[in-house]
Amino acid sequence: MPWKRLCRTDQGSTLVIAVMVMAIAAGLSLTIVSLAVSQNRSSGVDRQRTIAVDAAEGGIDATYAAIQSSALSLPCSWPPSGTGDMKAFPDPTRVVATVQYYAVAGGTALSCVGGVLPAGSRPTSALITSTATTPTLAGNATRGVRTMQASVNLVPITGAGFSKAIFGEQSITASNQSQVSGSLGANANLYTNGDLICSNNQSYQGSVIAPSGSISLDGCSIGGDAWSRDGVTGSNATIAGKVISSAGTISLSGNTSVGGTLLAAGAISWPGCSTANKCFANQAAGAPPAAYEQFPVLRGDAATLQAWTDAGYTVYNDNTHCPTPAVFGDWIETHYAPMTGKTLVRTTCSVQFQNTRTISFAGDFALFASGSAGISTSNQVTFDSTGGNRNIYLVVPYDAATRPCVSPGISTDNNFGSTGAITLLVYSPCNVTYSNNSGSNQGQLYSGSTIQVNNNFSLTYAQSPVFGVDPTSVPALSYTVDILYKREIRNP
DSSP, X not given: OHHHHHTOOOTTHHHHHHHHHHHHHHHHHHHHHHHHHHHHHHHHHHHXXXXXXXXXXXXXXXXXXXXXXXXXXXXXXXXXXXXXXXXXXXXOEEEEEEEEEESSTTSOBOOOXXXXXXXXXXXSEEEEEEEEXXXXXXXXXXXEEEEEEEEEEEEEEEOOSOOOSEEESSEEEEESSOEEEOSSSXXXXXXXXXXXXXXXXEEESSOXXXXXXXXXXXXXXXXXXXXXXSEEEEXXXXXXXXXXXXXXXXXXXXXXXXXXXXXXXXXXXXXXGGSTTXXXXXXXXXXXXXXXXXXXXXXXXXXXHHHHHHTTXXXXXXXXXXXXXXXXXXXXIIIIXXXXXXXXXXXXXXXXXXXXXXXXXXXXXXXXXXXXXXXXXXXXXXXXXXXXXXXXXXXXXXXXXXXXXXXXXXXXXXXXXXXXXXXXEEEESSOEEEXXXXXXXXXXXXXXXXXXXXXXXXXXXXXXXXXXXXXXXXXXXXXXXEEEEEEEEOOO
């Protein structure tokens, strides 16, 4: 019997082999499954990372569009709040882009206020950083984080620089039956970076804007908005549009009417506030500031004169008629006014037009006078044309004085006027004064210091082309984006 036990057959070995084969197969299956899961996970992570890169680049492109469509309210982030969500199931991705603006490339970044660049900033470049994050479906741990960065130059799209009916850098004071009419509806705007004072039967077919000062309206009719920083006061006034004080208060008498809403950082005092949704006081965070504009720079240097030459003007340098200002005025009437082409006279003399006379211009005429007494008129002088419409420019060049300055300025007295055939631009870095029945005038007044108009002043807003204006002084209307580079960077 013991021998028989030792000599058993191989019965049952098949089962053992089958179990071993199954174990090997199970191990191989587990390996394959583990490899498939690992590869799938790796593929998912790669997919999420790819989506994150694409989303981050999309944030850069969206920021380009936001900058180019925002006019002057340049955004400091995209989206303005929260995150931009990219619907890419099963990998929803969140994007946030930030923008740093620079006045000088490589300089200190400009500060943002309320998510936008403050009005008056003039950036030349920007650095955009866009970060995209792909979270798990549960929204907890992140699988893919990628950051793209772009450097761009900002190219301003500028206006003409002479877009206001009256521009007084330091202040505008008007009284005694002045009237400013629009050329196309209520577009005859008055602008100052100081205070604006309007009194005694005034009428303006446009807005009055003082982004750095206050507005006082007494017996004035405003065809647009009254918009200031430091406050708006008024009595017996009519305001067709809105009244806004971005940092001050509004105080209007009961005989003042307002067509639009009233919005102020501080208190509002006006009986009309009893109407629902009419007055919004104490809105420091929501009262927008008016856009700041720089006084446009029109010099009398060679580069500026070349721009006028390129525009078809013949330039004459004439300093030989300076004994008295009136002598030069007479010389312009007899010698330059009859010229049929476009004429520019540059002189270091002071110039005065005087005595009852009508000066008829046969062509467009520009006077650049930098004499100490500037340009003046007295005793019923009228500008007219011998045929056709004419652009006339009375200019004291920007570089004739250091602002703020009283002289050399431009002044008119005793019934100065021009006919409807004349569009007149009056420009000086110093004071501009119109007084004593300045009759029908068509054009614009620009002063780098103060403007005073009184006693039956009348102006119809009309623009003339101006050449050689320093582009850095011209207001930007919007910006285009010039891309220098776009690349992926390490995550912050």
